[in-house]
Amino acid sequence: MKKIYICDCDHSNIDQEKAVFESAGVEYRWLHCKSQEEVIAQCQGVDALLNQYVLMDKKIFESIPSLKCVVRYGVGYDNINIEDATRYGVQVCNIPDYGVNEVADHALALMLALVRKVDKIVAQTRKGVWDYKQTIPIHRGSYRTVGIIGVGRIGSAFAKRVKALGYTVIGYDPRYEVESNQFPDDIGYVSLEEVLEKSDIVSVHCSLNELSNNLLNESTIGKMKKGAYLINVSRGGIVDEKALLEAIRSHHLAGAALDVVESEPLIAGDPILACEDIIVTPHMAWYSEESAKELKQKCAEEALRYVQGLPVRYPINDVAIAQGK
Known part of the structure; x- marks a missing residue:
């Protein structure tokens, strides 16, 4: 019997996964591993893992030779070493098409809260200050330019x-690459420098990888238009948070909205939370009741497809090519 384990998952239940696995007759377990050592100790003989946080790299793949597929809960997979997985013949998959509308909606909500200064004026109004002039200046949207970094499904x-x-x-x-002609027709393609220099709002939607790590740093943030806003609903690590704070404190940027940060969760007293010009939400852009169920269903179905010998829908690496098949 094939074995599919959920090695770590902080969801309240696995109702969707359970239904998928039981209908297919595969062995499954819901584990709560906190470390690689716990995964290695509890997952011997497994064929596929559903993974959320634990680092998946050579240590795991070498220690669990039966493991041939890892499906990551979510779009990002920066906790999985793809090179190691490919070398050990492990197929890696993510779920790139769940929660697309939720993240796009959340980014829009954050953008409007920033440019309309909703959070600031609500705080003042609650104190009894009934004065719209506290928000001056606000500019008409049709006069503004939004620059999007990362134009996949969500962007x-x-x-x-x-x-x-x-x-x-x-x-x-x-x-x-310009030659690929894959850029969406309704978005004007420009260089990173042009996005930064021309945009009144910059919104980050790319995945975290070797190309995007620390992409928005002291130098690139310094190229942004004075008074611009920055939104990140993608991954912490793409934005240098110290550089962002300095840019806001120096009034080079007007503010920012972050659903993700490099080290989560933030705790009370963190400089980001203390900054009144930064809106912070707790990595929730992906969430709706429907998207949560969609994610769990698709993760389970993807792992099941692999162990049944069927083509996976969301491959990250090409194990067959890497192994010369």
Whole structure:
């Protein structure tokens, strides 16, 4: 009997996964491993793992030779060493098409909260200050430009929402090549420098990898338009948070909205939380009741496809090519 284990998952239940696995007659377990050592000790003989946080690299793949597939809960897979997985013949998959509308909606909500200064004026109004002039200046959306970094499913969905409100939209993607002609028709392709220099709002939607790590740092943030806003609903690590704080404190940037940070969770007293010009939400952009169920269902189905010998839908690496098959 094939074995599919959930090695670490902080969800409240595995109802969707259980239904998928039981209907297929595979052995499954819901584990709560906190370290690689616990995964190695508890997952011997497994064929596929559903993984959320624990680092998946050579140590895991070498110690569990039966393991041939890892499915990551979510879009990002920066906790999985793809080179190691490929070398050991482990197929890695993610779920790139769940929660697309939720993340795009959340980015839009954050953007409007920033440019309309909703969080600031609500705080003042609660104190009894009934004065719209506290928000001056606010500018009309049709006069503003939104720059999108990363124009995959979510970035493109965000672009459609922003364009519907009258904003001009330009974009850059770290993995895009002009020759491929794959850039969305309704987004003007420009260089990273142009996105930074021309945008009144910059919204980050690319994955965290070797191309995007620390992409927005002291140098690149310094190229942003004075008074611009920065939004990140993708991954912490793409934005240098110290550089961002300095840019806001120096009034080079007007503010930022972050759903993700490099080290989560933030705790009370963190400089990011203490900054009144930064809106912070707790890595929730992906969430709705529907998207949560969709993620769990698709993770389970992807692992099941692999152990049944069927083509996976969301491969990250090509194990067959790497092994010369």
